[in-house]
Amino acid sequence: MSDNLLWGFEMEENRISYHKSVQMLYKKIKKDNMTNIWDRYQAQGFGDPDKRCPFCMGGVRCDLCSNGPCRADVEKDKRGVCGITGDGMAMRMMLLRNVMGASTYHYHTVQTVETLHATAQGKTPFEIKEPEKLKVFANILGIDNSDSINEVAIRLCNFVEKDFNRKYYEPSQIVEVLATNERKNIWKKLDIFPGGIYSEMMLSTSSCLTNVDGFYKSLALKAMRLGISMAYQSQIVNEYCQDILFGIPRPHQMRVDLGVLDPDYVNVLPNGHEPFLGFAMVQLARKPEWQKKAKAVGAKGLRIIANIETGQEMIQRWEMDDVFYGFTGNWIMQEAILASGCVDLFVADMNCSMPIDPIYAEKYKFKLIPVSELVAFEGIEERINYTPNKAEEQAIQLLQMAIDNYRIRRDTIEPVTKLPINDALVGFSTESILEALGGKLDPLLDAIKAGTIFGVAGMVSCTTLRDTGQDVHTVHIAKELIKKDILVLSMGCGNGAVQVAGLCKPNAKEFAGPGLKTICEQLNIPPVLSYGTCTDTGRLADLLAGISKALGDVPIPDLPVAAVAPEYMEQKATIDAVFALGLGLYTYVNPVPTVTGAPNLVKLLAQDCKQVTGGILNVEPDSIKAVKGIINHIENKRKKLGISKERAFATS
Ligand code: SF4
Numbered sequence: 001m002s003d004n005l006l007w008g009f010e011m012e013e014n015r016i017s018y019h020k021s022v023q024m025l026y027k028k029i030k031k032d033n034m035t036n037i038w039d040r041y042q043a044q045g046f047g048d049p050d051k052r053c054p055f056c057m058g059g060v061r062c063d064l065c066s067n068g069p070c071r072a073d074v075e076k077d078k079r080g081v082c083g084i085t086g087d088g089m090a091m092r093m094m095l096l097r098n099v100m101g102a103s104t105y106h107y108h109t110v111q112t113v114e115t116l117h118a119t120a121q122g123k124t125p126f127e128i129k130e131p132e133k134l135k136v137f138a139n140i141l142g143i144d145n146s147d148s149i150n151e152v153a154i155r156l157c158n159f160v161e162k163d164f165n166r167k168y169y170e171p172s173q174i175v176e177v178l179a180t181n182e183r184k185n186i187w188k189k190l191d192i193f194p195g196g197i198y199s200e201m202m203l204s205t206s207s208c209l210t211n212v213d214g215f216y217k218s219l220a221l222k223a224m225r226l227g228i229s230m231a232y233q234s235q236i237v238n239e240y241c242q243d244i245l246f247g248i249p250r251p252h253q254m255r256v257d258l259g260v261l262d263p264d265y266v267n268v269l270p271n272g273h274e275p276f277l278g279f280a281m282v283q284l285a286r287k288p289e290w291q292k293k294a295k296a297v298g299a300k301g302l303r304i305i306a307n308i309e310t311g312q313e314m315i316q317r318w319e320m321d322d323v324f325y326g327f328t329g330n331w332i333m334q335e336a337i338l339a340s341g342c343v344d345l346f347v348a349d350m351n352c353s354m355p356i357d358p359i360y361a362e363k364y365k366f367k368l369i370p371v372s373e374l375v376a377f378e379g380i381e382e383r384i385n386y387t388p389n390k391a392e393e394q395a396i397q398l399l400q401m402a403i404d405n406y407r408i409r410r411d412t413i414e415p416v417t418k419l420p421i422n423d424a425l426v427g428f429s430t431e432s433i434l435e436a437l438g439g440k441l442d443p444l445l446d447a448i449k450a451g452t453i454f455g456v457a458g459m460v461s462c463t464t465l466r467d468t469g470q471d472v473h474t475v476h477i478a479k480e481l482i483k484k485d486i487l488v489l490s491m492g493c494g495n496g497a498v499q500v501a502g503l504c505k506p507n508a509k510e511f512a513g514p515g516l517k518t519i520c521e522q523l524n525i526p527p528v529l530s531y532g533t534c535t536d537t538g539r540l541a542d543l544l545a546g547i548s549k550a551l552g553d554v555p556i557p558d559l560p561v562a563a564v565a566p567e568y569m570e571q572k573a574t575i576d577a578v579f580a581l582g583l584g585l586y587t588y589v590n591p592v593p594t595v596t597g598a599p600n601l602v603k604l605l606a607q608d609c610k611q612v613t614g615g616i617l618n619v620e621p622d623s624i625k626a627v628k629g630i631i632n633h634i635e636n637k638r639k640k641l642g643i644s645k646e647r648a649f650a651t652s
């Protein structure tokens with residue numbers, strides 16, 4: 001550990017972030033004497049910034065009832081006052097995290113379904129952009145799709161809402177229709193085939209009460225069950241309905257990194273996860289009258305800048321221009337973005353806005369407006385809760401606030417300019433991958449069979465400061481994977497990491513191994529395909545189901561693929577990982593989750609799970625060793641499929 005990392009010193013550049021832009025703004029934040037995530041991270045450490053309470057790190061502490069807080073030691077059979085083991089404590093807390101993750105994913109889905117419903121009734125500024133996808137999805141779900149598009153949309157909304165509300169003992173029709181037979185059989189055998197998601201959340205949460213379920217294996221199965229209902233009912237329904245409303249992601253260029261911020265424009269940053277008001281604002285801001293209003297206060301124009309996961313949802317679907325200008329990056333760079341002095345309005349929807357933001361709003365003179373009833377900030381009274389029927393008037397209010405703020409900011413704040421800018425090819429989805437392949441999966445499957453592409457990694461990741469700077473580990477893992485001819489599909493905040501780092505543009509093929517490089521050249525695609533947000537994990541499950549079918553119903557655990565989360569952070573990520581295990585995937589997770597004090601639970605997830613669902617957890621902080629583990633797994637799967645090919649790196 002370098003001395004610079006100790007208390008009171010500035011962090012080393014690569015401990016701040018992989019990105020130069022963020023490193024530059026960290027210096028400005030320090031100069032301005034502002035509290036910031038990097039210093040707060042260090043301050044939480046016990047001397048070493050990464051060192052924390054060993055019981056908490058091991059996941060073997062509990063404060064659920066008044067007999068606690070309790071600490072456990074599995075080796076000494078030291079238990080909580082109620083008698084729960086350390087394994088039980090760690091898994092119970094993991095399940096509670098998963099409930100939060102499922103609940104938040106599903107909140108977003110409910111907003112999307114309501115927006116689609118209101119749009120079909122002509123009550124929003126949006127239109128159904130993909131009627132064909134609507135019909136196909138309705139057809140898959142067994143919904144009559146013979147009437148007008150609006151009728152079909154309403155029927156679809158009613159169908160999914162009914163499914164969400166099923167009792168936990170009534171099998172979910174959405175899961176029944178979308179999952180593969182092989183997975184469904186396993187889930188039924190294990191009694192983890194879910195009912196409706198609301199009821200599933202109740203089942204999980206109630207199990208966590210003191211003196212209800214203290215058995216780590218039972219809690220782990222409940223977590224998988226919840227994960228399955230979340231992936232199909234929340235994630236797939238959400239992304240498909242957002243596609244229907246706003247367009248299927250298709251490849252296009254996008255400006256990325258903090259250089260997209262120009263202080264001479266009125267800059268509006270929709271932030272969080274829900275793109276509704278962001279899209280409504282882009283539609284308005286593209287009208288000359290709004291540009292005129294911005295120019296009337298002395299700005300060069302009005303821009304909507306895509307930010308974090310709301311931004312990711314938007315850039316996947318809509319092309320950039322001089323109004324919808326580009327994408328900043330993921331959530332850890334939030335204070336850097338705000339300290340740039342370029343922001344007029346920060347529009348906070350249901351995820352990813354930090355409790356510290358009001359202090360930044362005061363210092364750097366921007367308006368901070370929550371637009372979801374979920375979000376609240378200390379000291380911020382003004383809010384606009386998103387309502388689909390009022391989307392246009394809410395967007396008008398927001399744009400006017402930004403324009404009114406421009407002079408206040410420009411007259412008082414010295415902005416940072418000339419920040420780095422990069423570009424990325426964004427907008428890959430199952431449909432657009434198929435289009436790039438000429439309409440069928442065969443060229444991809446042939447390349448996998450021939451070994452030109454060694455395997456596929458679905459990288460669903462966040463960003464964290466644990467052990468390394470923002471995005472450092474994610475970028476190392478992604479580079480190492482493509483070097484070994486593993487095609488990466490990136491999602492979540494980790495997708496922002498690789499976009500800004502330059503891995504999502506065709507010339508990143510230079511970092512790829514010879515096989516993957518050839519494919520990139522043939523198809524003019526990057527070695528890392530920008531596949532969306534963490535909500536797109538469900539879409540990935542659907543793609544895997546398609547690959548399994550195309551290969552003759554190969555079980556998902558036998559595919560040469562892996563799920564990769566190099567920098568998992570919050571509760572949504574934990575349920576993604578648990579779902580990946582239920583889906584039967586080799587799942588690489590970093591940083592080490594808080595389960596290490598629970599050896600029986602670790603054995604269950606990292607070894608025994610393989611015999612149960614086919615999934616296996618791998619935890620490894622070292623990027624080279626982590627990728628080696630992924631390669632070994634893929635090689636074993638290739639052998640099983642009879643497509644093994646000698647490769648120098650497989651054993652190196
Ligand atoms: S639930 Fe059990 S382990 Fe948790 S605080 Fe109460 S007695 Fe302690």
Ligand code: SF4
Nearest residue numbers: 461462492493534572
């Ligand atoms: S779960 Fe992770 S990837 Fe998704 S928004 Fe949160 S931090 Fe980003």
